[in-house]
Amino acid sequence: MTDDSAFSDAFFAASYAHVSPQPDPAGHYGEPVYGPSGKLGGRFMPEALMAALAELTEAYHKSKNDPAFQAELTHWLRTYANRPSLLTEAHRLSAQAGARILLKREDLNHTGSHKINNVLGQALLTRRMGKKRVIAETGAGQHGVASATAAALFDLECVVYMGEEDTRRQALNVARMRMLGAEVIPVSAGSRTLKDAINEAIRDWVTNVEHTNYLFGTAAGPHPFPSMVRDFARIIGVEARKQTLELTGALPDAVAACVGGGSNAIGAFHAFVPDESVRLYGFEAGGSGVETGLHAASITGGAVGVLHGARTYILQDEFGQTLPSHSISAGLDYPGVGPEHAYLHDIGRARYEPVTDAEAMEAFRLLCRTEGIIPAIESAHAVAGALRIAPRLRAELGREPVILVNLSGRGDKDMHTAAQYFGMEV
Amino acid sequence: MSKLAEVLAAAKAEDRAALIGYLPAGYPSVDGSIAALRAMIEGGVDIVEVGLPYSDPQMDGPVIQKAVQAALDAGITTLDVLRVVEGAAATGAPTLVMSYWNPIERFGTDRFAAALAAAGGAGTILPDLIPEEADDWIAAADAHGLDRVFLVAQTSTGERIALTTEVCRGFVYAASLMGVTGTRDAVSGSAKDLVARTREHTEVPVCVGLGVSNGVQAAEVAAFADGVIVGSAFVRRLIEAPDEASGLVAVRALAEELAEAVRKGRR
Ligand SMILES: Cc1ncc(COP(=O)(O)O)c(C=O)c1O
Numbered sequence: 001m002t003d004d005s006a007f008s009d010a011f012f013a014a015s016y017a018h019v020s021p022q023p024d025p026a027g028h029y030g031e032p033v034y035g036p037s038g039k040l041g042g043r044f045m046p047e048a049l050m051a052a053l054a055e056l057t058e059a060y061h062k063s064k065n066d067p068a069f070q071a072e073l074t075h076w077l078r079t080y081a082n083r084p085s086l087l088t089e090a091h092r093l094s095a096q097a098g099a100r101i102l103l104k105r106e107d108l109n110h111t112g113s114h115k116i117n118n119v120l121g122q123a124l125l126t127r128r129m130g131k132k133r134v135i136a137e138t139g140a141g142q143h144g145v146a147s148a149t150a151a152a153l154f155d156l157e158c159v160v161y162m163g164e165e166d167t168r169r170q171a172l173n174v175a176r177m178r179m180l181g182a183e184v185i186p187v188s189a190g191s192r193t194l195k196d197a198i199n200e201a202i203r204d205w206v207t208n209v210e211h212t213n214y215l216f217g218t219a220a221g222p223h224p225f226p227s228m229v230r231d232f233a234r235i236i237g238v239e240a241r242k243q244t245l246e247l248t249g250a251l252p253d254a255v256a257a258c259v260g261g262g263s264n265a266i267g268a269f270h271a272f273v274p275d276e277s278v279r280l281y282g283f284e285a286g287g288s289g290v291e292t293g294l295h296a297a298s299i300t301g302g303a304v305g306v307l308h309g310a311r312t313y314i315l316q317d318e319f320g321q322t323l324p325s326h327s328i329s330a331g332l333d334y335p336g337v338g339p340e341h342a343y344l345h346d347i348g349r350a351r352y353e354p355v356t357d358a359e360a361m362e363a364f365r366l367l368c369r370t371e372g373i374i375p376a377i378e379s380a381h382a383v384a385g386a387l388r389i390a391p392r393l394r395a396e397l398g399r400e401p402v403i404l405v406n407l408s409g410r411g412d413k414d415m416h417t418a419a420q421y422f423g424m425e426v
Numbered sequence: 427m428s429k430l431a432e433v434l435a436a437a438k439a440e441d442r443a444a445l446i447g448y449l450p451a452g453y454p455s456v457d458g459s460i461a462a463l464r465a466m467i468e469g470g471v472d473i474v475e476v477g478l479p480y481s482d483p484q485m486d487g488p489v490i491q492k493a494v495q496a497a498l499d500a501g502i503t504t505l506d507v508l509r510v511v512e513g514a515a516a517t518g519a520p521t522l523v524m525s526y527w528n529p530i531e532r533f534g535t536d537r538f539a540a541a542l543a544a545a546g547g548a549g550t551i552l553p554d555l556i557p558e559e560a561d562d563w564i565a566a567a568d569a570h571g572l573d574r575v576f577l578v579a580q581t582s583t584g585e586r587i588a589l590t591t592e593v594c595r596g597f598v599y600a601a602s603l604m605g606v607t608g609t610r611d612a613v614s615g616s617a618k619d620l621v622a623r624t625r626e627h628t629e630v631p632v633c634v635g636l637g638v639s640n641g642v643q644a645a646e647v648a649a650f651a652d653g654v655i656v657g658s659a660f661v662r663r664l665i666e667a668p669d670e671a672s673g674l675v676a677v678r679a680l681a682e683e684l685a686e687a688v689r690k691g692r693r
Contacts, residue, residue: 044527044554046485048579048604050586189491190481202484207605209581306528307482309554319504320532322481 038304038311040346041339043222045309049202052209057224059125064231069124076120080153081110083117083235087243090405092370093383099390100402102252103373104240106264106409113376113409114236114264115146119215121232123150126213133157133212137201139166139194139260140331140378141173142409143217148182150215158182161200163193166330173413191324194260194334198308218261219338222309226338233267240404241271252404253393254279258381259352260296260331262338264408269350279351279393282341283385285327286354296325297354298337299345312339328357328417329377331409359384361421364411376409377417383407430520430548430573430596433472434631434652443648443688445470446633447681448524448657449664450477450490451510452497458670459497460513465674466660467519469681473653474514475551478507478525485526485553487608489658493665504533508545515546522575522596524551530563539566549573549596557593564593575599578624580616591628597653598624602636608658610637618650641687648691656684 043053063069077083086105094101106114119136126134134156138144144160151158160177164186167174177184190196198221205214219229237255244252255272257265259282272278287295295301298313307314307322315323315335325335344350360377363384368374375383386403393401411418419426427435437444447466451459463474479494479502486494507523515521523542530538530552542550549572555563557576567574573596578587581604591598602617603610617634624632634647635655647654663680667673 042559043556044559045556046553046579046601047556047577047586047590048581048601050556050579051581051583190495195482199482199484203487203606206485209604305532306554308484314528316528316532318532320480320529321498322528 040312040342041223041226041310043309044306045222046206048206053222059129060224060228063125073121073124081116081120082108084239085109087240090371097387097390098394100400101386102244102404103407104236105407107407111146111149113142115143117235118229118232118263119146119150122215123154127154131211131213134215135159135201135204135212136215137161137197137217139333141170141413145173145176147215148177148180151182152180160184161187161197163197164188165192169330169417170413219263219266220261220310220336226340229263230266230270230340233263234270236267236406237269237271244404248402251275251278253401254281254389255404256281256382256386257406258332258378259284259337259341260334262341264406266338266340268406281385281389282350282352283355283381284352285329285332285381286356287326289356290354294326295354296327296333298335299352300354307336310339312342313337331378355381355384363387374411375407376411377414379408428573433520434597437472441692443651443691444472444653445684445688446473446653446655447471447660448475448477449660450479450494450497451507452479452502453493454664454670456506459510461674462664462677463514464517465678466681467517469678470685471681473520475522475524476511476514478523478529480526480529485606487606489661490607493661504529508541511547512545520548522549522551523547527552527555535562536566539570539572543570543572551575551599553577557589577601580604580620587624588627591630594630597631597633600624600632600634602634607636609639613643613646621651641683644684644687645691648688654688
């Protein structure tokens with residue numbers, strides 16, 4: 001990692017030093033975060049997993065302050081994952097948007113998305129804990145591919161759970177995972193998407209916890225996952241902040257990212273949280289529109305509850321049953337969101353807005369045609385969001401705004417979906 | 427002493443383990459689940475657990491998942507679950523609700539405790555609520571005179587067993603194996619060890635669940651535990667039955683087999 005990107009306990013405190021009420025990072029077993037809507041995060045999980053979560057928390061805290069671990073992670077990020085990722089000024093898109101748009105190119109990472117950052121960190125921790133088997137859940141397949149990749153690299157057995165519906169939407173990634181030697185298990189329970197894959201992974205973990213580590217794919221779930229995944233993804237914002245300063249001589253006016261579980265967004269946001277002039281925008285999957293009920297916008301269209309181990313915004317009915325989410329993008333098709341986003345929303349530090357399937361696909365096509373970059377459909381939500389806020393910011397600032405867009409992944413995996421959407425032959 | 431504690435004490439006085447049976451509310455129907463719980467009690471189950479069907483049952487294996495999904499598909503709500511509790515509790519058997527946490531928080535923690543008490547419920551078992559997250563529930567349960575069962579597992583440290591047993595009222599649920607609900611071929615050997623470790627920290631009865639499915643296994647567990655908990659095996663009887671009436675017969679027959687077994691276990 002770059003010099004100022006070392007992830008230590010001090011970062012969390014430092015990033016939120018200016019906000020009130022203060023999150024409570026201490027807790028004797030975890031890091032519950034208190035926001036205006038009460039306690040967020042936590043550890044709503046079976047007792048059988050407490051020992052494993054404690055072991056993982058300890059390994060993570062130790063590694064945070066261990067120069068040898070950081071050197072090792074930095075080595076793999078630089079020589080394997082292709083970090084630092086580029087910052088590309090999107091000239092033709094900027095002209096159309098009426099804003100200076102800078103793209104943080106996580107799509108150029110090895111395996112094609114930001115997920116590799118987190119996975120390399122967690123896989124190294126797995127090795128340190130002496131475990132030989134990893135499991136993962138995946139929606140778009142990007143986290144699954146990253147996990148299968150790291151498992152091959154570090155000689156770990158790898159099992160990936162994936163909703164049956166997603167194995168169909170992201171067939172290319174299923175093939176990639178299998179090619180890399182991972183076992184992919186389609187999950188046919190419930191809504192057959194990411195949430196059900198997580199349930200199945202948790203069932204596996206409870207059963208095999210002694211020798212298995214769960215590589216969780218997003219900044220959600222029980223503690224320590226939200227903080228740990230954030231810390232491994234945080235390098236996105238750390239690099240982008242520096243690159244933007246170098247390129248423009250100033251901080252961006254806004255940072256835009258798509259929000260599924262929230263890992264790429266929290267990774268892009270975190271280094272900017274103390275910079276009060278930088279607006280943070282998270283774009284959730286609006287599906288057919290929040291008003292239709294067919295969406296995956298947990299913050300804008302949900303309510304606080306508990307899902308997958310944490311209290312956060314979730315999609316639920318009046319009796320607390322999780323509602324199925326809907327999005328053209330498998331990676332955003334999740335009825336929850338990481339608790340740190342719930343917190344940033346509650347304190348008003350970040351703004352969350354839904355982007356519909358149609359808006360995302362329009363932005364998808366525009367980025368292809370103006371910049372020669374085929375984004376992941378997930379990332380296209382962030383591009384669409386940037387196009388939406390550009391005129392607003394321009395009016396507010398009275399000048400051309402600078403918007404940093406986190407391009408979390410590349411779109412190869414989405415060619416079938418996109419071709420179908422646009423009525424093209426593949 | 428709560429009714430639940432009384433029933434456990436009575437079993438102890440007879441030098442036997444208590445028999446605890448689980449069935450989800452709403453399967454095969456709301457009324458069908460009341461009938462099944464009653465058949466279970468008539469067959470000799472001392473204490474019943476009524477499962478509150480939840481969309482994301484992370485601790486449940488395929489058998490319970492299937493029944494719960496069918497109940498949800500048929501539109502069961504928390505209000506129906508409370509009606510099932512009322513139907514079971516009317517028999518006089520202590521009736522617990524087994525639920526994941528979110529449905530209770532969403533219903534309103536205190537409102538749920540009040541409604542459960544009003545339905546004649548004895549308390550709750552909440553498999554994804556650890557003591558550290560349970561302040562609100564403990565306060566609500568206390569306010570409405572409900573027992574509260576928490577779980578210990580093989581991986582629990584002595585420290586965590588102490589923390590957990592400290593807040594348990596009624597009994598402590600010792601998860602006999604690492605894994606989800608479902609029937610197993612053999613009872614795990616380390617269940618006995620977990621019960622012994624738990625007893626070092628508490629006088630509260632320790633009941634063992636997960637994977638017990640027949641008389642032989644129940645007798646084995648009854649030899650060292652204060653109670654034997656059986657779930658998936660009952661649910662499977664309902665799933666495999668060609669019609670509701672034969673499901674009730676099968677549930678009652680299993681309850682009889684298990685009731686005999688918990689009386690044999692210590693001889
Ligand atoms: C390219 C890409 N972006 C974003 C996401 C959404 O996840 P998160 O919100 O954790 O960044 C995914 C998930 O699969 C993804 O593949």
